[in-house]
Amino acid sequence: MPDSHPLFSLAGKRALVTGSSQGIGYALAKGLAGAGATVVLNGRDAGRLDSAAETLRAGGATVETLPFDVTDHAAARAAVDGFEENTGPIDILVNNAGMQHRTPLEDFPAEAFEALLQTNIASVFHVGQAAARHMIGRGAGKIVNIASVQSALARPGIAPYTATKGAVVNLTKGMATDWAQYGLQCNAIAPGYFDTELTAALVADADFTAWLAKRTPAGRWGDVEELVGAAIFLSSAASSFVNGHTLYVDGGITASL
8 A cells, every 4th residue: 555645745846935944834844845845945044944954854855945035026036046947946835934023003113014014925925926937837836825823813912914914815816816727726824823933932821822722622732743734735736626725724713713
């Protein structure tokens, strides 16, 4: 019996994952590599990328790195175009890079709002467009954008983050509407509350963790490895007729009051 269904195999594919030196991005890259893909790690810190790449290689993954600033349109275009020309095609793009800033809306700094817009939504446009131009020419490609449970729900102190993640869902729909005709599938994963470096303060907050356990039907924080199945599905032939969809991986939090 085969180890896995061939529809979910990523053998022979190359996947660029933005913001992948740690956290969710790193976990997704590791998972895609486990399904057979060559993974391309991205971030602004070349040293951290190299360290993450070496760790993955030690586990048997085939890894390349592509450091560039996803908030810079020209830099993203130049990096993707250069990689396609000099290394090979990017078959799968996971737009994962993101940031958070928590402040009551009435006091929210304008510069923090702008940073959220650039990192969480403009980057999806910049890198998505750069990669899609090559995918369109080949008549195939997978784009997976990382949204959030906050694409559908809001909590105090993160209104601008909520706005950006809502925009990710709608940009995903727009990508599918424009690019499905060229053979691309563009979808999103919306994680709930996961235990990562960026949520460490919340995980350590006993009151918040108790609230989350009561609010989430699964009764706990998510583990980043629990996002891998969704990423493999949306990156593989198994999702060949899935387009413009947002897959919530949230322990049921969006399903209940």
